[in-house]
Amino acid sequence: MAETKQSKPAVKKAATAESKLARLGLRTDMDLVLHLPMRYEDETEVISIREACLRGGHVSQVEGIVTSNEITYKPRRQFIVHIADDTGELQLRFMNFYGSQVKQMAEGTRVRARGELKHGFFGAEMVHPAYKIVTEGAPLPTSLTPVYPSGEGLSQAVLRRSIAEAMRRVDWTDTLPAALRERLHLQPFEPAIRLLHYPPHDVNEHELEERSHPAWTRMKFDELLAQQLSLKRAQQSRRQKGAAPLHAIGSLSAAFQAVLPFQLTKAQQRVLDEIRTDLRQQYPMQRLLQGDVGSGKTVVAALAAAQAIDSGFQAALMAPTEILAEQHFRKIAAWMEPLGVQVAWLTGSLKKKDKQAAVELVESGAARLVIGTHALIQDTVQFDRLGLVIVDEQHRFGVGQRLTLRNKGADGLVPHQLMMSATPIPRTLAMTYYADLEVSVIDELPPGRTPIVTRVIDQNRRDEVIERVHAAALEGRQVYWVCPLIEESEALQLQTATETYETLAAALPDLRVGLVHGRLKPAEKQVVMDAFTAAEVHVLVATTVIEVGVDVPNASLMVIEHAERFGLSQLHQLRGRVGRGSAASVCLLLYQSPLGPIAKQRLMTMRETTDGFEIARRDLEIRGPGEFLGARQSGQAMLRFADLETDGWLVDQARDLAHALLHDELPGSAAIVAAHLERWLGGKEEFLKV
Incomplete structure (x- = not known):
């Protein structure tokens, strides 16, 4: 009996350690073995x-x-x-x-x-x-002492002991055959892992800390290969699902293109051809359409919807915010409705009666195109024959949200999916995190767009900026003034939208100043936006609700307050609201001194270039991949070891080997794939199939 009493605390202690390890995602022996040190201490x-x-x-x-x-x-x-x-x-x-x-x-x-x-x-x-x-x-000690990433209440001693025990039990079989390792100049798996956990005293510490040691190269390659294999397999798995082929490019598509008041650019036409080819297949399209601000993604998406409608199916377009969804609705309905296509509008803020009417139009099939927010994915919304789903600013939606809309396809089939992003994605990022998607890029702006001149101005010269705003408005131009917060924050001491609105209204009594922010009711917001679009409001003070989708060609001056507080991609999105007409456009970035090194880097980048892809590349350098991925990470491990900035050459090698293995081009390909994915992802691969 005494023995049982003594063993209880020990069992409880072990269970506690196990639960703490599990919180770090360390559930199996291989999880522990792959939990590599973040640095080392020399206790030798x-x-x-x-x-x-x-x-x-x-x-x-x-x-x-x-x-x-x-x-x-x-x-x-x-x-x-x-x-x-x-x-x-x-x-x-x-x-x-x-x-x-x-x-x-x-x-x-x-x-x-x-x-x-x-x-x-x-x-x-x-x-x-x-x-x-x-x-x-x-x-x-005869080797450097590893220091591991840890969690609350989890000591280094417990981690070291747990990892040492796991290393005694784990299966060390190398997932890559010797001939393949030699060809790729990679170390064997077990010696590489052992060196990283227990580096000898004479190891090159610089290579170890910089993660350029051959043992680190093996880990990075394995991680990238697992990611490439899992995403490509997810792509293959989706291609085995049936989709309705949307063959027809008929009278609606022809009439639509004929009424457009402009010619498609070569880039738009190339991308449209890629999408049209995909839509004719019997497996679901999974394509990411990316293009810089103002490159004309919406018209390409509308032409894809026209192909679905010509083929007898419905199309749905989902946007993350009501203001962006409404921009799409107004623009696309103005193109489509004169051609006899009923477009339904569906958002969470609709009155019950209006929402019910919209849902009935969708269910009956009377509405061939549905535009809205995440209200489209609610259980109450059933489509008649959904053939194409278009998701704008796709990184703002979770995996589950996109999957729900995909499950509303016609006749049990999976609808084709077109995802759009106005944040250009750097090549290495597209090759890793978006390896399961086909990627189309509109890399050309429509003719007639004027380049935007960007100036960086200290907050102390605010009065000069107000004078400039006044002069621009008197010349008939309209102005955006963007603020980062709605209410005063004592900690940050930021100018707020409300306060700025009051200041500008007092300083510019002969101009009409409008205010729009996220806490206004949709109807109130729309009244202000309509007045700005109709040139009745000269200066629009706004929070970042105007980041995407707002298109007012007469607006040619943008002031961004506390620009140092914004990320690069967000500054670029905001700047893209001007330069949409023929007038020379200017973006003024107001900043508060002193500037930190990262803020300085961002503002310098904005001043130097308007190329979204170059900005995206620099943003990736400054902030890493999280900003670009958004909710796509859900269920999908971020790269722990590989660095996309320095390890691009490994991405190419991992992609090529993944392609060879999945196409059975090497002896024992299937066994290599299975073993490698089991080691690196365990049961997590299912998350990638959405």
Whole structure:
């Protein structure tokens, strides 16, 4: 009975450690083995206290006997320990400590401490050093000590022990045959992993820290290969599903193109041809249409919808915000309705009666095209024959939301899907995170668009900017003034939309100033937007609700308040609201001094280029891939080891090998694919199939 009582706390402790590891995603032995160090500490050498004092300012490891310890209360509660060796004395200072530490570091105890040695008011000291109690002559580690990414309540000791145990149990079989590794100049898997967990003392530390060591190269390659294989397999899996082939490019498509007041650019025509070819297939199209701000994605999407309607099916266009959805609705309905196509409008803010009427139009098939927000994916909305789904600003929707709309296809078939993004995606990012999609790029702006001149101006010159706004309005031009917040934030001290609106209205009494922000009711917002579109409002003060979709050709001046607070891609999106007409357009970026290095970099980029792809490339350098992926990451591990900026050459190799393996071009391809995906993704691959 006593034995059972004693074992309970041990079982509870093990279960707690297991749950903490699980919170970090470490559930299997292979998860633990692939949980690689983020840095290393060199505990392989002990130096004398005198030598550590001479080095000063460096991280050193010393060993000595505790000569005294005390808890002091000035200037705050702290634990002071003095240790000494044959060469000198050193103070260890702990601001946060437990009672057990005081007992542990009693006089006469031998302590090994590691930390940065500084010369303070009371002599040489280490503040919060790593330490351990040792016996005289205790052996030193023979390899660098790994420091792992950790979670709350999960110590390095528990992680190190769990990883060491997992390494004893795991199957070390290499997923890549020796001949393949030699061809790609890759290290075998097991020696690479062992070196990364337990690097020998003579390893090149720079290569290890920079992740350029051959052992890191093997990990990065394996990770990229797993990602390429899983995404390409997801693509193959979707292609095995049936879709209605939309063959007809009939009278609606022809009439639509004939009434357009402009010719498609070569880039638009090329992309349209790619989409039309996809829509004729018996498997669902999964295409990402990307193009810079103002490149004309909407008209291409509308022509794709016309092909679905010509073929006897419905099309749905879903946008993330009501203001953007309404822009699409107004523009596309103005093109389509004169040609006899009923376009339904469906959003969450519609009155119950209007919503019911719209749902009935969709269900009966009377509405051949439906435009709206995520209200389109609600259970109450059933389509008559849905053949094509268009998702704008796709990165703002979760995987589940896009999947729900896809499941509303006609006759149990999967509708074709066209995703649009006005944030150009750098090539390496498209090749990794979007490897399961076909990508079309509109890389040309329509003729007649004027280049936008960008100026960076200190907030102190605000009065000059207001004068410039006044002059532009008197010349008949319209102005956007964008603010980052709606209400005053004391912490950030930002100018707010409401306050700026009041300031401008007072400073420009002869002009009509409008205000639009996310908290206005949709109807109120639309009244202001309509007045601005009709040139009744001269200056529109707005938050970022006008980031995408707003098209007012007469607006030729944009002021962005506190530009240093915005990301590069968002600044580029906002700037794209001007330059849509024939008048010379200007974007003024107001900033608050002093600027940090990243903000400085962003503003300089905006001043130097209007090329969305170059801006996207620089944004990727500054912020990494998260901004571009948005909700696409849901269920999909971000790359942990590979860096898209420095490891582009590995992406190419991994993509080529994935293609060869999935097309059975190498001996044992299927077994290699299965083993590699099991090792790197385990059960997570299902997430990628949406």
